[in-house]
Amino acid sequence: MPLEEPIQNLKEDHTEKEVMINIEGLHKSFGSNHVLNGFNMKLHRGENLVIMGKSGSGKSVMIKCLVGLIQPDSGRVEVMGRKITSLNQQSLDELRADIGFLFQGSALYDSMTVRENLEFPLRRHKNKLGVITDTTPLVLEALENVGLPHTIDLMPEELSGGMKRRVAIARTLILKPKIILYDEPTSGLDPITAKEIIELMRNIQRKYGTSSLIITHDVDCARVISERMILLVDGINYAEGTYAELSASADPKVQAFFKK
């Protein structure tokens, strides 16, 4: 569907920088349900890109295509110049070490302590960090980044929703990824905790210079963190621009996202 007004002006121009993620013509269907119908996107180095869409609009499907959890029907998906669909398992695992993924419900392993949760990716991606005899300093550093070093020996069930989300962020950070994918980082959290999580995401971006792709339907989150936004409607990038530009749009489909 056509945009009522083309929106291309970015708050900070990242277009000259290296493209970290490039998606072209992404299609994905589940039976007769066409979720993605030719979605396009570019994420540049150091950029915070927010993708907004209604529930069931295919945001999570798109983000899972990026890490090879879901195979697209057609289209090009490149992460740091490497085509995801043509990688073998070993190359895909190596690439995944450079991508942090924060899942919607935190996805901490229930049967493991916080320490073991953070050690898990360390032990699995030995090629990236080499052989680590003592993982404690790295685990503690990651937990200190999210302000929760005291939870190191707790089980996930002993943590609140916000603490779980912070520990999950620490787990994504422990491998020092170049890209972080956030799938609904503030969903299910109260407004105060959600603000803390957003602030944490900004701090991480400042400290590590990561490129961030944030999937959300939380307008406040998008307003605070986005440098550029894409609105995903009917499986395509319906509108694109800064928060200020999109929120001022007269297009009813765009406006629907910003109505309180």
Next chain:
Amino acid sequence: MSASLQIVEKAKTFLIEIGDLSFFAGRFFKELLKAPFEFKELLRQCYQLGYRSLVLVGVTGFILGLVLTLQTRPTLIEFGAVSWMPNMVGISIVRELGPMITALICAGRIASGIGAELGSMRVTEQIDAMEVSGTNPFKYLVVTRILATTLMLPLLVIVGDAIALYGSALVENFKGQVSFQLYFNRAFDALGYSDLIPATVKSFFFGFVIGLVGCYKGYYSKKGTAGVGVAANTAVVFTSMLLFIIDFVAVFVSDIFYDL
């Protein structure tokens, strides 16, 4: 829908399920032979699924021995055959009741537990998180659990059999003044390789099926948290049904080899 159509539909679903389960089993054997081998997780599962089932299997076995002896005693006395009690109990427990009751108990405890655990991991995206962390979740979660149940069930059956025989000996000692030594001598005299080998071999199959169905139901769990309950429930029902089918085949094959 008419009753006959419903039956046809259910039979079709059952056969599709068997087909999918066969593919799942095929994948297990394929992954089993591929490195890396998750020995630490295998040991943990042996402890969780085997050692932690000991009390339940022991108590059930003890009660089985007591009840079987108490129930059959009056009939054997009536026929003047009470001295055959150890032989009868020994054969029935080692050949049939021990493996079957232990397997059914483990289907209730282990298959449902695995179904619920993996189902919960699926719906909370822990399995996806594991994959993104560079781990093959099938190998880490499924292969280790199926191997653990396959290895642990025969051991649990042996323990269950021994405790059931002890329960039976206790009744005979109390009611018939038969010494433990005499009881066990008579019981073991009646047992041969034709009793022990088929029972042990079928115990491995029982263990394999318990792990396989539990993992299959949990790994492919759908429909959110409600799906977790369904996975746990259907894992028990499906496993129990397969246990009886395997038992029938095992007795049939044993009959050919040993002319029971």
